[in-house]
Amino acid sequence: MKARFIALLTVALLGTGALSAQSNDCATMAALAYDDAKAKNYDAAYGPLMKVREECPKYSLATYQYLERVLNDKIDKSEGEKKAEFVEELIDVWEERLELFPNKTKKGDVYSDIAKLKYFNKIGDKESQYKAFDKAFVEDKENFTSAVGLYAYFSLLVDMQDAGERSLEDVFEKYDDVIEKVEEEENDLAKTLAGLLEKQEKGEQLTAKEEKMIKIAETNLEAYSKVKGSINAKLGQRADCDNLIPLYSKDFESKKDDVSWLENANARLSAKDCTEDPLFVKVSEALHKLKPSAKSAYSLGQLAESNGDYGKALEYYNEAAELETNPADKARIYYRIANNYKEKGSFSQARSFYRKALREKPSLGNAYLQIANMYASSANNCGTTTFDKRAVYWLAAEYAAKAGRVDPGLSSNANQAAAAYRGRAPQKSDVFQEGRSSGEPIQIGCWIGETVRIPSL
Missing domain, CATH: 1.25.40 (Serine Threonine Protein Phosphatase 5, Tetratricopeptide repeat)
Known part of the structure; x- marks a missing residue:
């Protein structure tokens, strides 16, 4: 009651100033609604918050933030049609927030939250759920950072491929996109963590903020690591050599002059070390002839290594590293070169x-x-x-x-x-x-x- 009294008193004092009658009414309604929401009295806050949203939609971002809490509570406590109604209501709230407060709302966050809400509450079929995630990924990939959302996005596509609604090529293409995004997030976190750990190892005192940053980074790295493992498990045997070789063998003759196709085939065969099959030789040589690149040089390095010509392999790997621009792929090449030197005892x-x-x-x-x-x-x-x-x-x-x-x-x-x-x-x-x-x-x-x-x- 004391908090409510203070809120009303504040509104009354503001009302004596330059606020218009309408803004004063909005402030009064909002103060009462926010008071109940802060106290987690969500049932009491629901009606007043919806009234503020209806009559004063642009009053404050807080209206939508509190409504999100209230509606999540109602979704958790509801079942059947009522639950579905609250899900749709929360989606409307998020979309309206994005429309009215675009500078304080990230599209990737909102769209991925909407997609997760549909996915976990089984709203719509797999196709519509997948399209909801795809919207978040395509329109604001940078801010689509939810680990569980990225897994659900890929998982739905694999399920549709199992049902014959998507091709294996579609799955491989999306796998590359999602894993790349996961690794981007991992790298950003690891870069922050490595710097703080180095400071710690030198015996320097970390601030409370830095200690918190370490905990956050480690927690999120663990989440992404688990998701990456789950994504790879979901891909499963679809990406092993027994599936990849027949898939690309049947199209090689018709696609051997198609650089884009050769690059995709080469990348996947290379990543899975399907280097002993004659197809890999044909794909690598065709690609290097049409478009010498980091990937084709790397593949030729793999071929040389499998034939026992380690000197030639290192030449190709170094050429690949110089040509490569993608950090993750460049790291893979450097790691391979390092392993070669380590095996020879050249530790430095x-x-x-x-x-x-x-x-x-x-x-x-x-x-x-x-x-x-x-x-x-x-x-x-x-x-x-x-x-x-x-x-x-x-x-x-x-x-x-x-x-x-x-x-x-x-x-x-x-x-x-x-x-x-x-x-x-x-x-x-x-x-x-x-x-x-x-x-x-x-x-x-x-x-x-x-x-x-x-x-x-």
Whole structure:
């Protein structure tokens, strides 16, 4: 009652000024309606809020924000036709908000929320639900960031393909679009997280805001990681070599001069390592002849590698990296080059290319894991004393732990690796016997050339 009295008093005072009679009435109605909504008295707030919306639609964005809460509550508590009515009402509220407050409303948010509302409440058939998500993705891809929404969008298309209403090519094309969007979001989050973790590792004090940013980034990275796994599971065996090779083989002769078709076929065969089939050779050579590009050079590198010509493979991979403009694809190439160097024991060169891959794709946790593995493998060669040699494992553990934080999908393996490395590093008694203390820096020599600090044990 006290809050309601203050709200009415405020309105009365405002009414004595320059407000018109109509704006005064709007303010009065809104104050009463908002008061109930703030108190979560949604049943009481519903009627007054709808009246404010009807009579004073442009009064305040708050009207639509409170109505969203009220209608979500009613949807949760309703069933059948009544539930469907509230769903449609909420959609109207969102669309009206977008129309009246376009500068404070993101289309991608609104359209994806509408699509999710229809999807989870089974409003309409799969086609209409899919079109609702497609509208959000096409009209405002930048702000369509809902992880669960992206999964539902792709899942509906796969279901329609299973029903014979869409082609396998449609599924592959949409898969590329959705995965690219997921990875864009992952990379943005991982870039923010990596910077804060680096600051933390240097022993710098993080602000409360930065601590919160780490939690948000890690939570959202985990959500995107789970969704990416679900999307790949939904795609399932549709994208394995047993399906891809017949799909593209039947059209090769008629499409061998079609650059766009060759690029799509090449990209999917390459991504799934379907490199041993003669079709891959034909597609790669035809594409490189018509349009030499990063992708065709990469494919020729794969062919050379499968034939055991690693020197030629590296030539093609480096050419592909120079030509590639897409960060995720460039990272994939750098990662492949790094693996080649690692297998040959050229750890310093391998690390250089893993780092290049991470600059292009900060969420590529596997690159951190590979660096950790190389450091651990070099521990016995990078130190003058037994203690300093074992200290290398602390550094390996840091890299392994970072892998799991930027890519939650790797967290289980990354955490196990980090724990194993810590188990091989000096223990508390070793630190004491050496007269060392936590926080003390240890310079690691040889090709590693980094500093690690003794952790608190």
